[in-house]
Amino acid sequence: MRTKTLKKNKVHVVTLGCSKNLYDSEILMGQLAANKFEVEHETDPDDASIVIINTCGFIDNAKQESIDAILRYADAKKRGWVEKLFVTGCLSQRYRDDLSKEIPEVDAYFGASDLPRLLKALDADYKRELMGERLLTTPRHFAYFKISEGCDRPCSFCAIPLMRGKHVSTPIEELVAEARRLAAAGAREILLIAQDSTSYGLDLYGKRRLADLLRALSDVEDIGWIRLHYAFPAGFPLEALDVIRERPNICKYLDMPIQHISDRMLSSMRRGATKAKTEELVATIRERVPGIALRTTLIAGYPGETRKEHEEMLAWTAKTRFDRLGVFVYSHEENTHAFTLQDDVPAKEKKRRAEAVMAVQQEISLGINAAKVGKTLKILVDRKEGKHFVGRTEHDSPEVDNEVLVSAAGYALRVGEFAAVRVTAASEYDLTAVPVGVIGARR
Secondary structure, eight states, X not given: OOOSOOEEEEEEEEEOSSHHHHHHHHHHHHHHHHTTOEEEESSOOTTEEEEEEEEOOSSHHHHHHHHHHHHHHHHHHHTTSOSEEEEEEHHHHHHHHHHHHHOTTSSEEOOTXXXXXXXXHTTOOOOGGGTTOOOOSSOTTEEEEEOEEOOOOOOTTOOHHHHHOSOEEOOHHXXXXXXXXXXXXXXXXXXXXXXXXXXXXXXXXXXXXXXXXXXXXXXXXXXXXXXXXXOOSTTOOTHHHHHHHHOTTEEEEEEOOOBOOOXXXXXXXXXXXXXXXHHHHHHHHHHHSTTOEEEEEEEESOTTOOHHHHHHHHHHHHHHOOSXXXXXXXXXXXXXXXXXXXXXXXXXXXXXXXXXXXXXXXXXXXXXXXXXXXXXXXEEEEEEETTEEEEEOTTOOTTTSOXXXXXXXXXXXXXXXXXXXXXXXXXXXXXXXXXXXXXXXXO
16 A cells, blocks of 8 residues: 655656666656656655666666566556556567566556657657756766667677667767766766767768767867777777877777687677787787776677687686676577577586686786886776775776775865875775875866
8 A cells, every 4th residue: 555645747767787778867867857857766766656667688687687677666556656657778679568468567668769759658748959968877077978879780699789779870069069068067077888889970971980079079178088988899990099099088998898709709799800800909909009998898608609719718818918807698689690509508607607707807907906006096086985985097987897995084085076196005906095186177
C-alpha cells in the first residue's frame, strides 16, 4: 500500500550501462526540466510518480542488471509506490517485444533514439532548440561529451550497431557551442565519447575530421582538459596525434580498445587489423605524442581462443605495457556474427583468462605508479571524501582509472579546480600526494 503522496510532475531517472547512456539521460532530463517536470537521478525515488529506466543491452551482465532494475520498479508499481514506469535505451531497443510480454507492468518501452516519442508519452514537447543542453549528473567541473552516435564497424562480437544504428557525427559547430555552454557552467574537463571516435566526420564531411574537431574544442576558453575515448585502431587519423601533442589543454591520453592481438582472433573478430599493424600503430602513437597514456580493452574467451592465443595476449600485454587496461569476458550475443560460432570456452576459463590478464596489468600499473613518486603532477580535484581530497591526473579518466589521494589535514584544495601535487607514495591503482600549488583552469 502506498505510504507517501506521489508528485504527479516528478520523474526519477535510472541510468544503467556506459557513459554514452549517461549522456542520453542528461539530455532526457534537460528536456523534462524544460517542460516543467521536477527531475531526479539515481536517488531514492521517494515521492516521484514517474520512473524512467535507461537500460544497457551490451553484454550478459549489463543486460541482467537492466532486467533486475525493471523488475524492481515493476514491483514498486504494483505496490502503488510508482504510478508510471517507462523503459528506454539499448536493452529496450533490442528486446522490446520480449520485454513487453515478460514485464507488462511497464507502461511503454522505447528505443535508444526514441526521445521525442518518450516525451510525447509524458505529454511533454520535444524542444529542438535545446539540442546539446542537458542536466549534468556528473560534478559540474567535468562532463561526458558525445561527438557521434552509432557505428558502421563490422566487429563480430558487438551488438551496438543493432541498438544504436549507423554512425552519425554531430557537426563541429554544434559541438563547439555545447562546449562553450559547459565551460560557462563551470566545466573544466570534457570527455569525448562515441561508439567510434576514429570515424568522426566521415558521414558529414566525407573524411575523418577528428583532428579538426580537437582543434576547435581546444580553442574554447576555460576548458582545461579535453580527453579522447573509444578510438578504433583501424583507420585512426594520425594527424589527430599532432593536435594532441601540440595543444596543452588536450590530455596526453588515448582510450583505444584493441580487443586481442592474435591474428586469427583479430580476423575472426572482423577488426580490420593485424598484430603487426597494431604494434606499428602503438609505436607511432608513443613516438608522436611522448608521454601519452594509452588505455585499451581486451576480450578474454572469444570463440575458438586457444590457450596458446591467450598466452600470446598475456605476453604481448606484458611487453606493450599499457598505462591503463580493462578486460571483458566474452559474451555470446544474439544476431551478431560471432553468435554463429561455437561459444566453446567455458565460463570459468573465460574468467580465469581475464583475471590472468589483469594480474599482468596490475604489476605494470604498480611499476608505472612507483616511478611517479617524488614527481610533481597536475591534478583536477574531483571531490572531498573522508579525510582526503580525491583527484586525477591527465592520464586518468573518471571511474575507470587511477586516483590521487591528498590528505585534507592541513590542506585546503578546491573541488573542481586544478592543483599541483607532489607524489609521496604509490600503489597499484592509486597515488598519494601533497599539494605544492594551484594551477589556472585553462592550462
